[in-house]
Amino acid sequence: MRLSLDALLVLDAIERKGSFAAAAEELHRVPSAITYTVQKLEQDLGILIFDRSGHRARLTEVGTHLLKDGRYLLDAAAQLEDRVRQQATGWEPELRLAVSDLVPFSALLPLLAEFGQLTCATRLRLQREVLGGTWDALHDGRADLAIGASDQPPPGRYQRQPLGTVPFVFAVAPEHPLARHTEPIPLYVIRKYRAVAVGDTSRQLPARSLSILEGQDVLTVSTLAEKLQVQLAGLGTGYLPLSLAQPYIDNEKLVVKQVEDGKDPIALFYAWKEPQPGKALDWFIRRLKQAADAATLTY
Amino acid sequence: MRLSLDALLVLDAIERKGSFAAAAEELHRVPSAITYTVQKLEQDLGILIFDRSGHRARLTEVGTHLLKDGRYLLDAAAQLEDRVRQQATGWEPELRLAVSDLVPFSALLPLLAEFGQLTCATRLRLQREVLGGTWDALHDGRADLAIGASDQPPPGRYQRQPLGTVPFVFAVAPEHPLARHTEPIPLYVIRKYRAVAVGDTSRQLPARSLSILEGQDVLTVSTLAEKLQVQLAGLGTGYLPLSLAQPYIDNEKLVVKQVEDGKDPIALFYAWKEPQPGKALDWFIRRLKQAADAATLTY
DNA sequence: ATCTCATGTTCGAAAATCCTGAAGAAACAT
DNA sequence: ATGTTTCTTCAGGATTTTCGAACATGAGAT
Numbered sequence: 001m002r003l004s005l006d007a008l009l010v011l012d013a014i015e016r017k018g019s020f021a022a023a024a025e026e027l028h029r030v031p032s033a034i035t036y037t038v039q040k041l042e043q044d045l046g047i048l049i050f051d052r053s054g055h056r057a058r059l060t061e062v063g064t065h066l067l068k069d070g071r072y073l074l075d076a077a078a079q080l081e082d083r084v085r086q087q088a089t090g091w092e093p094e095l096r097l098a099v100s101d102l103v104p105f106s107a108l109l110p111l112l113a114e115f116g117q118l119t120c121a122t123r124l125r126l127q128r129e130v131l132g133g134t135w136d137a138l139h140d141g142r143a144d145l146a147i148g149a150s151d152q153p154p155p156g157r158y159q160r161q162p163l164g165t166v167p168f169v170f171a172v173a174p175e176h177p178l179a180r181h182t183e184p185i186p187l188y189v190i191r192k193y194r195a196v197a198v199g200d201t202s203r204q205l206p207a208r209s210l211s212i213l214e215g216q217d218v219l220t221v222s223t224l225a226e227k228l229q230v231q232l233a234g235l236g237t238g239y240l241p242l243s244l245a246q247p248y249i250d251n252e253k254l255v256v257k258q259v260e261d262g263k264d265p266i267a268l269f270y271a272w273k274e275p276q277p278g279k280a281l282d283w284f285i286r287r288l289k290q291a292a293d294a295a296t297l298t299y
Numbered sequence: 300m301r302l303s304l305d306a307l308l309v310l311d312a313i314e315r316k317g318s319f320a321a322a323a324e325e326l327h328r329v330p331s332a333i334t335y336t337v338q339k340l341e342q343d344l345g346i347l348i349f350d351r352s353g354h355r356a357r358l359t360e361v362g363t364h365l366l367k368d369g370r371y372l373l374d375a376a377a378q379l380e381d382r383v384r385q386q387a388t389g390w391e392p393e394l395r396l397a398v399s400d401l402v403p404f405s406a407l408l409p410l411l412a413e414f415g416q417l418t419c420a421t422r423l424r425l426q427r428e429v430l431g432g433t434w435d436a437l438h439d440g441r442a443d444l445a446i447g448a449s450d451q452p453p454p455g456r457y458q459r460q461p462l463g464t465v466p467f468v469f470a471v472a473p474e475h476p477l478a479r480h481t482e483p484i485p486l487y488v489i490r491k492y493r494a495v496a497v498g499d500t501s502r503q504l505p506a507r508s509l510s511i512l513e514g515q516d517v518l519t520v521s522t523l524a525e526k527l528q529v530q531l532a533g534l535g536t537g538y539l540p541l542s543l544a545q546p547y548i549d550n551e552k553l554v555v556k557q558v559e560d561g562k563d564p565i566a567l568f569y570a571w572k573e574p575q576p577g578k579a580l581d582w583f584i585r586r587l588k589q590a591a592d593a594a595t596l597t598y
Numbered sequence: 599a600t601c602t603c604a605t606g607t608t609c610g611a612a613a614a615t616c617c618t619g620a621a622g623a624a625a626c627a628t
Numbered sequence: 629a630t631g632t633t634t635c636t637t638c639a640g641g642a643t644t645t646t647c648g649a650a651c652a653t654g655a656g657a658t
Binding site for chain 4: 622
């Protein structure tokens, strides 16, 4: 390893301040020490970093590139330091959130924004999951916190708290035959038309499916967004979260129909596995409880 | 900057070799030097990296994370060293290729594979462009080499070499009215139907457009793939590269029609600006010439 | 239990590295 | 020219790092 972070730090200061002398001052060193460091790095790498032909030193082409990429290194190193130091005080280096696609991204944004305000170096990793996928992600350790998990936890020790409910509407495209049917539409009629289901992202746990009537022609897609697209195109019917469907209902691209034995709002939960949460997980748990109590997250 | 690459190197060796002693041997140092480095790093970061309660030292949780992320740093540092050292010997740190979407990706793959075989640390950056976009990318320095540039160079000093030709076919969906028209179809008939054009990605240079008949209803999309989709859907007509259309012609999803004053194959070029190419650019120039001479790149 | 072996630590001395401060050369501005 | 700023050189010294030997400590073998 010929490179050293310290030397890169020196290069960075020189470039920012515009001269060896100014960099020396910033780094509380003497100019000759800067010269020494630069020359050593040049020798170690076998390259010329500065062009000394003129009065003041100018970065060579190689030097420019070295500094440009070197700054990424410095930045990454500083971030790593932060995470490591914070981990020692109880903040996780990384927190992985498995978010059900029933939770609109817009409802998540304020939380992420608030978390970003904290002076903590914990990295967030979001992954969207479908239905049971959130439990599954928790189950085999791909996630630390499930947001929008369903009512049916898999076997195992999990902590679980209610998050809110998601109302659903049965919606079809205006061209769809069911659009003109008298309400409430009986189940045996619905069964005649193709339904659209969202496939479960569960890998290990047994896959679920949302209220698909037996014997019905089913088109399975992998995300709610796709399901919406399919229903908009009139290629199938099914329930959609009201929040997702609303703009299209207003738009008259979708028609809401009352159905015999309509679907109740689905209760969503947040859940985690770790019995002794780190500070980041703890923050999210508290913040979600607060949001749930304030019913902020009922869509 | 409390972190040092050297210390990370030591941690890495310890973990790989399984003990301080073995790491010392690998690094040609004495065990006490290893102890010293580790202790210093622990002190600097204010954390415990190893758990010394047992006989042999084991990484703590923090230590594990530090090492895991630290290895990315080491790797990045090593790569940067490589690039910098190679740049000094004439290899560019990065070469940016602007590739016209008329060039099928499959024709590009062998080149990229061969380049990957070279022992050079030059990073490749590919960007797909539409039509004049390749010239444009060259023009304002977003690319170093244009592959599949058109016949009409913008003003300026560029080097240009022929690459091959792309045959076009006039194709429509089977449902399209023109699909049953007697051939050759006269221009005034074609003009009655909506054409699909690919918008130019040119930003600064004047935008071009491919043979759009004046006064015709035109739907402009931004990529060839989109144009293909539109034509497949029967929403418009136009010329497509034979290589792109062929699978759908075989499939009977597209019908080729002879047209009055049919479009000649388009000549493609590769072009660059730099009068003194670095080694990577030089390699591509030679390799493309070889491919063009062997007519490998005629589609 | 005791012995043996390997591991990691401690410590003073030696070596290498790095910084300092003064002096000097070279380019630019006035 | 003259002065100023900038970087370099160099010798000395401070600091950091390494060395090698002595020392603890746990694991496994006898």
